[in-house]
Amino acid sequence: LAKTTQPISMDSYEGQEVNITCSHNNIATNDYITWYQQFPSQGPRFIIQGYKTKVTNEVASLFIPADRKSSTLSLPRVSLSDTAVYYCLAIGQNFVFGPGTRLSVLP
């Protein structure tokens, strides 16, 4: 299983763009990169997934360089409600969560 490494925590202010980078040096050829968001006492919620280059949806963008050894989740214009833990997963066969990044959005 590919091991992922993310910053433990990040602070931002409302209206700013937030970029969270995840390292997955030993990612396998078949692994997709997927990001989840989790609020306290709730189950994780899927945000975005990608294999390479750039993926964008209504919530976020995901940037994956050609070597696929890292990825960056970009959250445009965050609000207080984006305060949560964000998990990066390099998924081959199953969903194994790393420690995640605790994002705090300040007013």
Added chain:
Amino acid sequence: DTEVTQTPKHLVMGMTNKKSLKCEQHMGHRAMYWYKQKAKKPPELMFVYSYEKLSINESVPSRFSPECPNSSLLNLHLHALQPEDSALYLCASSQVAGNTEAFFGQGTRLTVV
């Protein structure tokens, strides 16, 4: 319907009790998962069912016993638990095992006294 429903939402049980957690999905998913999550820690994978067969058991103690009666239901039977088993238990499902989008339930908050 993109929902995974878990019952009960909260459960308090004694160390000699037997109880069960229930998880249900109607999305036609053929992979279902149980996770355990302690406070301020990531979800920890316990079991994976694929096409109603147990495919992964992450060395979980036998006091946790999973069951998949059909493709929509997943149970977790609990017996002789310890206080350190108190946690949020999460169920998830995906189209097939390893598929990249999993849907999670809200969890059952379990307290063992």
